[in-house]
Amino acid sequence: MIRIENLHKSYVTGLNKLHVLKGIDLDIRSGELVSVMGSSGSGKSTLLNIIGILDNYDQGNYILDNLLIKEMSEKKAALLRNKYIGFVFQSFNLISFKNAMENVALPLYYQKVSLKKRNLAAMEFLDRMGLKEWATHHPSELSGGQKQRIAIARALITKPKIILADEPTGALDTATSYEVMEIFKEINDLGITVIIVTHEKDISEMTNKIIRLKDGFIESINGEKLLVDEYEKEYSHV
Amino acid sequence: MFDLDRWQEIYTALKSNKLRTFLTAFGVFWGIFMLMIMLGSGKGLENSVFEDMGDFATNSAFVWARRTTMPYDGYPRGRRYNFTNDDMQALKDNIPEIDILAPRLQGWGAGDGENNVTRGIKTGAFTIQGDYPEINKIDPNKIIEGRFLNYIDIEESRKVCVIGTRVKEVLFEKDEDPIGEYIRVKGVYFQVVGIFEPMSGMNFGGEKEQTIFLPFTSLQKAYNFGDEVHYFSVTAKENIPVSIVDEKCRQLLKERHHIHPDDQQAVGGFNLEEEFNKMRGLFNGISALMWIVGVGTLLAGVIGVSNIMLIIVKERTKEIGIQRAIGATPGKIIGQIIMESVFLTALAGYIGLVAGIGIIEGVNYLLESSGADTEMFRHPEVDFNVAISALIILIVSGVFAGMIPAQRAISIKPIDALRDE
Numbered sequence: 001m002i003r004i005e006n007l008h009k010s011y012v013t014g015l016n017k018l019h020v021l022k023g024i025d026l027d028i029r030s031g032e033l034v035s036v037m038g039s040s041g042s043g044k045s046t047l048l049n050i051i052g053i054l055d056n057y058d059q060g061n062y063i064l065d066n067l068l069i070k071e072m073s074e075k076k077a078a079l080l081r082n083k084y085i086g087f088v089f090q091s092f093n094l095i096s097f098k099n100a101m102e103n104v105a106l107p108l109y110y111q112k113v114s115l116k117k118r119n120l121a122a123m124e125f126l127d128r129m130g131l132k133e134w135a136t137h138h139p140s141e142l143s144g145g146q147k148q149r150i151a152i153a154r155a156l157i158t159k160p161k162i163i164l165a166d167e168p169t170g171a172l173d174t175a176t177s178y179e180v181m182e183i184f185k186e187i188n189d190l191g192i193t194v195i196i197v198t199h200e201k202d203i204s205e206m207t208n209k210i211i212r213l214k215d216g217f218i219e220s221i222n223g224e225k226l227l228v229d230e231y232e233k234e235y236s237h238v
Numbered sequence: 239m240f241d242l243d244r245w246q247e248i249y250t251a252l253k254s255n256k257l258r259t260f261l262t263a264f265g266v267f268w269g270i271f272m273l274m275i276m277l278g279s280g281k282g283l284e285n286s287v288f289e290d291m292g293d294f295a296t297n298s299a300f301v302w303a304r305r306t307t308m309p310y311d312g313y314p315r316g317r318r319y320n321f322t323n324d325d326m327q328a329l330k331d332n333i334p335e336i337d338i339l340a341p342r343l344q345g346w347g348a349g350d351g352e353n354n355v356t357r358g359i360k361t362g363a364f365t366i367q368g369d370y371p372e373i374n375k376i377d378p379n380k381i382i383e384g385r386f387l388n389y390i391d392i393e394e395s396r397k398v399c400v401i402g403t404r405v406k407e408v409l410f411e412k413d414e415d416p417i418g419e420y421i422r423v424k425g426v427y428f429q430v431v432g433i434f435e436p437m438s439g440m441n442f443g444g445e446k447e448q449t450i451f452l453p454f455t456s457l458q459k460a461y462n463f464g465d466e467v468h469y470f471s472v473t474a475k476e477n478i479p480v481s482i483v484d485e486k487c488r489q490l491l492k493e494r495h496h497i498h499p500d501d502q503q504a505v506g507g508f509n510l511e512e513e514f515n516k517m518r519g520l521f522n523g524i525s526a527l528m529w530i531v532g533v534g535t536l537l538a539g540v541i542g543v544s545n546i547m548l549i550i551v552k553e554r555t556k557e558i559g560i561q562r563a564i565g566a567t568p569g570k571i572i573g574q575i576i577m578e579s580v581f582l583t584a585l586a587g588y589i590g591l592v593a594g595i596g597i598i599e600g601v602n603y604l605l606e607s608s609g610a611d612t613e614m615f616r617h618p619e620v621d622f623n624v625a626i627s628a629l630i631i632l633i634v635s636g637v638f639a640g641m642i643p644a645q646r647a648i649s650i651k652p653i654d655a656l657r658d659e
Contacts, residue, residue: 087563
C-alpha cells in the first residue's frame with residue numbers, strides 16, 4: 001500500500017537548512033496497524049505529512065497504491081487526499097461553526113455528494129461511533145473523546161484506504177485514549193491501514209508494528225521479524 | 239453558487255465580526271452612494287441647460303449685419319449696411335447645404351422704454367418681430383390657440399399677428415378670446431390669429447412670452463423698412479455641420495455687400511451648434527470628473543474589502559488547512575473567498591446604489607411637486623445603464639478584492655495552516 005524509498009526532506013528557514021528526513025525506506029502493507037514513535041524533532045510528523053500528501057519531499061520516491069506521489073499539483077493532491085486518506089489530528093480540527101453531522105459530512109461535500117446523501121452517510125458513521133444523538137451539537141459542546149470520535153467518523157466517511165492519525169490521543173486522558181485506540185483497532189479490522197504517530201509507549205504497544213524514528217533515520221522496527229513471519233504465514237497460502 | 243454550505247460559511251465568516259464587516263461594507267456603500275449622487279446631480283445641471291434649449295434646432299446659425307471694419311472696393315471702413323430681400327434669394331440659390339432659411343425683421347423691443355402696443359385702454363411694451371413661417375421649425379413655439387404665420391400672410395402682407403401668452407395676459411381679460419380681435423402695434427392694427435407659448439428658454443431680444451410675431455412682409459411694408467432684413471436664421475441639411483453653412487453664408491453676404499473677405503467683424507453671427515458642443519464638452523468634463531472621484535471613492539471601499547478578506551483569511555488559516563486536508567481543492571478555497579468578497583461588495587454596493595438613486599428620485603419628486611422653477615437644476619436622474627454598469631463594476635471589483643486574499647489563502651501549505659495554533 002505504501003512504499004517509501006530513500007526519502008529525504010529538509011526545511012529551509014532563512015539561511016538555515018534543517019535536514020529532517022535523511023533517507024527513509026519503509027513498506028507498509030494494506031491492512032497494517034502501524035505506530036510511528038520518536039522524540040520531538042525525530043521527523044515523525046514530517047513523515048506523516050508526506051504520507052498524507054500534505055507536504056512534498058526533496059529526494060526519493062513515495063508510492064501510494066502503485067501511484068508515484070511526486071511533484072503533484074495542489075488540486076491533484078487534494079483529490080488524492082480526499083480519495084485515499086483520512087486524517088485524525090491531536091487537536092481534533094473540527095470546524096467550530098458546523099455541527100457534528102456537518103463536520104462528518106464535509107469530505108463528501110468536496111466529492112460533490114448531495115446534501116441529503118452526505119448527511120445520511122454522516123448519521124450512519126456517527127451512529128457507529130455511538131454519537132447519533134449528538135449529531136446536532138457543535139464541537140464546543142462536546143468532550144474531547146467525543147470530538148475525536150467525530151474526527152474519526154469524518155476521516156472514515158470517504159471510505160479511505162489509509163487512516164493517518166497524528167497524536168490522536170495526545171489531548172485525551174488514559175481511559176478515553178484506550179477507547180479511541182479500540183476504535184482504531186476496529187477500523188483496522190475492516191482492512192483499513194492505520195498509521196498512528198505517538199510518543200506514548202502504551203499506545204504504540206497496541207499496534208502491530210512500531211516504527212521508531214531517531215534524527216531522521218528509522219532506528220528500529222520493533223517486532224519486525226515477528227510481523228514479517230506473520231505476513232509470510234498470511235501470504236504464503238495466497 | 240446556490241450551495242448551502244458555501245452560504246453558511248460566508249454568513250459565519252461575516253457574522254463573526256459584525257462591526258468590522260459593517261465598516262467595510264460601509265466603505266463600498268459610501269463609494270457607490272456618492273457616485274450615484276454626483277452623477278444624478280450632474281445630470282440635473284445638464285438637464286436644466288439642455289431642456290432650456292428645448293427643441294431649438296441645434297444645427298442652426300444666425301447672421302446679422304454690423305459695421306464694416308476694413309475698407310474695401312472703394313468703400314470706407316465703419317460703413318453701415320443692411321441685408322436685403324435679394325440676399326435671401328441669393329442664399330437659397332447659391333448654398334445648397336441650407337435646409338431652412340428664415341429672415342427676420344427686428345421691429346421693436348419690449349425694453350425700448352415706450353408702450354408700443356395698445357388695445358382699447360390696455361397698453362404694453364412688447365417685442366415685435368417680423369418673421370417667416372419657417373422660424374417655427376428652427377425655434378419652435380407651441381401654438382396653444384389659433385395658428386402660426388403662414389405663406390398667405392407673407393404673400394398678401396396680411397395684417398395678422400401671433401402673440402405670446404404674456405401679451406394675452408396684458409391686453410385681454412381672462413375670459414376674453416383674443417383670436418379675431420385687433421391690437422394696435424405702433425399705430426397699425428393687426429388681427430390676432432394665434433397664441434403661442436415658448437418651448438425653449440432661449441431668447442433673442444426679449445422674453446418670448448412677450449413677443450408678437452408679424453408676417454415679415456407686413457412689418458417691412460407697414461413700417462417702411464424697405465427691403466431690409468435684420469438677420470437670417472439658417473439650418474444645415476442633415477449630416478452637414480452648420481459651421482460650413484455659416485461660413486458660406488458669410489462669404490456670400492460679404493461678396494454681395496462689398497465687404498473685405500477678411501473682415502471678421504462686419505457680419506455678426508451666432509452658431510448654436512458650436513455653443514451646443516461647448517456645453518456638451520463642459521458636461522462631459524464634469525461627468526468625467528465625477529466618474530474619477532466616484533470610482534476613486536469606490537476603489538477605496540473595494541480596497542477595504544480586500545483588506546478585511548485578508549484578515550478573515552488570516553483568522554481562518556487553520557480552518558482552511560483542515561478543509562484542504564480533507565480534500566478541498568485550491569479552486570474551491572479560492573472560489574469560497576472570492577464569493578465572500580463579491581457577496582460583501584455586491585450587497586453593500588447594491589444598498590448604496592438603491593439609496594443613492596432613492597435620494598436622487600426623492601429630490602426630483604420634491605422639485606416637481608413643489609413646482610419650483612429651478613433654473614439651475616432640473617430632473618436629476620441616474621441612467622439605468624449607468625446604474626447597471628456600476629453594479630457590474632462592483633461585482634468585478636469584488637472579484638479583484640477577493641483575489642489577493644484568496645491567493646494568500648492557498649499559498650499557505652495545508653500543513654503550515656494546521657500547525658498554526
